[in-house]
Amino acid sequence: MICKNCGRKSYSNGDLCKECSYLLNHNNHDNFYNDRGPNSKLIIPGVLLLIILVCILLFPFLKSKAGFKGEKFSAISALCDSGPASNVFAGSKTLSDGKDLFFKNPYDTQRLYAMDDAGNIRKVSDISPDSMFYYNGYIYFTGAVNDIDTLGTKGLYRIKPDGKGQELLLSFYIDIGVFELETLYDGKLYFVYKENREAAAEICSLNIETKAIRQLHSIPDNLFDDYAYLNVTKYGIYFQDGEGLKKLNEDNTKTKTIIRGFKAGIFNVYKGYVYYVEKSQDSVPILKKVRLDGENEKTLFEPEEKWANRIKPIVYNDKLFFLVTSDDEKESIQGVLYTCGLDGENLEIVSEKASKISINNDNLYYSYEDSFDIFNYMNYGEKFENLRSNPMYKRSIGSGGSLAAEEIFFDPRPLNRGWQSFDHPSSIYNTSKKDFIETRYYYYDDNGQLYKDGWKNIDGEDYCFANDGHMLCEEFSSDGKFLGKDGKVSGFVAPYKENLTFFEDSFITMVSNSYKDRPEEFSENNVSELIERDEVYELTNMFLESQQIFSAEDVESLKPGHSFSVRGINLVLTVTGYEGYNDKFRGYCVGLKQTRYPNLEFKLAKTHGDNKYALLFNDGTSIKPATVSIYRGSLYFSKDAVYKIFISTSQGLNLMPVQLADYYNRYKEEMKQISGEEDLFYFSAALMDYDRGKEDSKYYIKEVMQIE
Incomplete structure (x- = not known):
């Protein structure tokens, strides 16, 4: 066929000339021409046609980059490679690798466990994870670094599903800072890192294959409010700061404010809407939704429970599953699990007693765990017994968000034998x-x-x-x-033998429970009582504390800018330089800075001729040692143990030795006469001498010296 436009012979079997793209089969397109008038011609050069075709194919993508309007918002959702993205904001209770389900086992201090299809359970790691994700044969999770021989206070780990090959990939020194692993998408881990009170919060990504860390954005400290809540989508990373909800372009790291003034306790992006929780003026949590352009805001749920303090929502299969709980820092936790449609419709209660929630493999998992006052050793037994009587449950989720009947996922009660x-x-x-x-x-x-x-x-x-x-x-x-x-x-051996051996190079002090707490009213749980046993005196309700001591070799290897952590008081210190002799601290000092305690001045001090540095701080009134508690319970003294008391004489301060039992009885008698309280007994002393060094040593205390 001869093309009427270019005059060349075209061998195309189609409608367009292969040379100039002129319309060849005129008769088949009468209607097309008639729409444009009798003399019009459609001329589409080849390059222009290619551009048009590409634009047609990429139109949805190009339009999405420019900003969605109307129904086009529905393409934007937070993403995660190993479960619903909102799982992490509910505590990452469960995880799946496609075969087994991994979960934080409440019956073993939240350590990582796995359950296979047959219901067999195995421990995967001794670490209690925070956030956790699965990718390419490994579970990635964050957790505390408590080993004093390992650098850092919080770390990023990975481990194989069979529990082998655990390794610490990254560690950070965090005291009051933040290290939150937010999501895993497309082979990258996204996290927020804030070193301390004054530092900026860094939004970062870690490429798992190359191990390259990329800093994407810094949130200044004055704009950072506890959490950024990263929501990674195909069209950008959504996060919040003090100015509102923002979108971060990962390619060029530029940010754009999406909803100015937006502030949420927690939020999740799903199909173009932000599902979030905000607090009312009365501190009541309210579940809301708003479109990504800030329009169509709607309240979905406002709890009637007066104890309601938090709401944790998960969006899945076009349904909302959310947990309403009380403040577990003030009372034993209460919690109700709800579900409803994306507009708040069809609200129903899933469980009237729940405090944990997670979704994986089309299953909703939930349980009740009371974390109130868990550090109080007087409540240990009650907490243990209650925990072992509450199973973990699950309900299957249908394609439309419907729920199957409740079934038990893990029941500890048959194992209580x-x-x-x-x-x-x-x-x-x-x-x-x-x-x-x-x-x-x-x-x-x-x-x-x-x-x-x-x-x-x-x-x-x-x-x-x-x-x-x-x-x-x-x-x-x-x-x-x-x-x-x-x-x-058995025969008597002091229970703190291992503690004293472990900290044998440290300065050890002992403090009565009542002295530490200084309560207005004493209770029977914290009063120290001296009991005569066959072999020793027992002094109940006591603490042993170790002063933080460091070898000169370790300290003098530190350079200005180096940081190290202090276990027990959760403190990160940074070296500022070597200062020489300091009269106030009475030693050769290394300057330190920290942000956790703004009113305290810390230094490492070495006395003349010593080969160790002590960590000391100035609170404005005196120089004090930084200590860590290494034992709680009864202390045991030899029957002839000596208590040395500072007394003031005309010649100055002297030490007066007195038998421990005599001192204890005299002190209590004096307090009874002064206050009428026979149980008042404060005790703070340095451990000067104890039985040690032999295999048959009893480790009872021989001598102490009054401090305060």
């Missing part, structure tokens, strides 16, 4: 496990009843249990028998 151990979170450093935990042992009989309050014979051995159910060990029973580390009756 025989010996059970539990690592309670503690403020005391555990030298054997290198963590802030206290391990206690409990025993259930064949009917699932917890042994409590008294002696029980188990497999031919006698054990004594406290009234809260934990096995007594390394202490005296009420009838005067000393129980060893295994709970069996």
Whole structure:
């Protein structure tokens, strides 16, 4: 066919000339021409046609880049490669690798466990993860770095699903800062890092394959409010700061304010809407939604429960699943799990007793765990017993968000047989496990009843249990028998032997519980009482504290700008330089800076001729040592133990030695005459001498010296 436009022969079987793209088959397009008038011609050069075709194909994408309007917003949702993106904002309770379900096991201090299709359960890691994600054969998660031999206070780990190959990829020094792993998408981990109170919050990505970290955006400290809540979408990264909801372009790292003044306690982007929680003037959490252009704001749910303090929403299969809970810092937690449509319609209660929620593999998982006052060792037994009586549940989610009947996912009650151990979170450093935990042992009989309050014979051995159910060990029973580390009756050895050995190069002080707390009214739980045993005196309700001591070799290897963490007081210090001798601190000092305690001045000080540095601080009134609690319980003294008291004489301050028992009895008698309170007894002293160094050492205390 000869083209009428260019005069060349075209071998195309189509409607357009291959040379100039002129319309060849005129008769088939009469209507097309008639719309343009009798003399019009359609001339589309080849390059122009290509541009038009490309634009047609890319039109949705180009339009989305310019900004969605109307229904086009529906293409924008937060993304995650291993479960709903909003899971992380609800606590990342579960995770799936496509075969097994991984979960934080509440019955083992939230450590990482897995369950296969047959219901078999195995431990994966001894670390209790915060956020966790799965990618390409590994589970990536964040968790505390409590080992004093490992740098950093919080780290990014990875481990294989079978529990092998665990490694620490990144570690950060965090005291009051932030390291939050927000999501994993397209082979990249996105996180927010804020080193301390004054630092900017850095939005970063970590390429898992190349291990390259890229800083995407800095939120100045004055604009950062607790959390950024990263929502990674195909069209940008949404986050909030003090100015409102913003979108970050990952390619050029430019940001744009999407909704000015937006402020949420938590939010999730789903199909063009932001589902978020804000607090009313009365501090009531309210669940709302608003379109990404700031229009169509709507209240979805306002709780009627007077105790409501938080709402944690997850969006999945066009349904909202959200947990309403009380403030677990003030009371035992209460919680109700709800579901409704995306406009708040069809509201229904899923569970009237829940405090944890997660979604994976089209299943909704929830459980009740009371985290109120978990560091109070007086509540350990009650917390353990309640926890072991509450199963974890699940309900299958249909394609339209419908829920199947409730079923038990993990029930600890059938396992409540025989010996059970539990690592309670503690403020005391555990030298054997290198963590802030206290391990206690409990025993259930064949009917699932917890042994409590008294002696029980188990497999031919006698054990004594406290009234809260934990096995007594390394202490005296009420009838005067000393129980060893295994709970069996044995000869006396002080329970803090390992602690003193571990911190043998440190300066150890002892403090009565009542002295630490300084309560207005004493209770029977914190009063220190001196009890005479066959071999030793026992002084109850005491603490041992270790001063932070560092070797000269370690300290002098630090350069200005280097940081290190202080365990036990959760503090990160940065070296500012070497200062020489300081009269106030009475030693050769290394200057330090920190942001956790703005009114305190910290230094590392070395006295003349010493090869160790002590961490000291000035609170404006005096120089004090920085200490960490290493033991809580009874201290044991030899019968002739000496208490040295500072007394003022005409010649100055002198030390007056007195027998410990005499001092204790005299002190209590004086306090009874002064205040009428016989139980008042403050005790703060330095440990000067104790029995040690031999295999048969009892580690009872021989001599202490008054501090305050």
